[in-house]
Amino acid sequence: MDARETASCQLFRMAIDLLAKPWTGRILWILQDGPLRFNELAAQVDGIGEKVLSARLKELECQGLLVRRVLPTTPVKVEYELTCKGRGFRQVVEAVTRWGEQISLPPA
Template sequence: MSLAIDVVGGKWKMHLMWVLAEGPVRFGQIRRKLDGVSEKVLAENLRQLEASGIVHRELYAEVPPRVEYSLTPLGLTLNDALAALETWGDQHREELAGRLQP
């Protein structure tokens, strides 16, 4: 299996990458943008992407503590690669729509 697929595989990671491409974002903001993801699954996906060097977690020494997530330079290059996949999906949306399960 491809190393890139290992990094972004799963239901939420690619969606998460698109959210993070917009710039630094807090956990709650991510959760609101990814309708249907649980806190547990989101936290797990963020930890995995952070361990892979794709996501940076910034903890601010404030009260209450503030945490922001963003793409690392490596994550930005992966996001560029995923853009081609999005383009392909857009080009074949109608053809695939009847074949894919929701």
């Protein structure tokens, strides 16, 4: 395996490891429509606990996939919004969906 192939495999593995964590894909998908506050996001990710949601949001922020914005309101409100990298998840979903359609067809 050459260096380019090795780097490609490592990048693929890093992306799959991130998406394999429970709720990560769902959070990224829900935020595609725009920023949401924590409680709004929690309501749309049915079944997730607050601790898990908080941990996932911190991970996604550390990866540069979303930003956490503290709004200057009383009481203070926090919203989460995808970065350009985070919005790129839509292309991943579309590509995997197209591939899924291809593999679901009976062999010719």
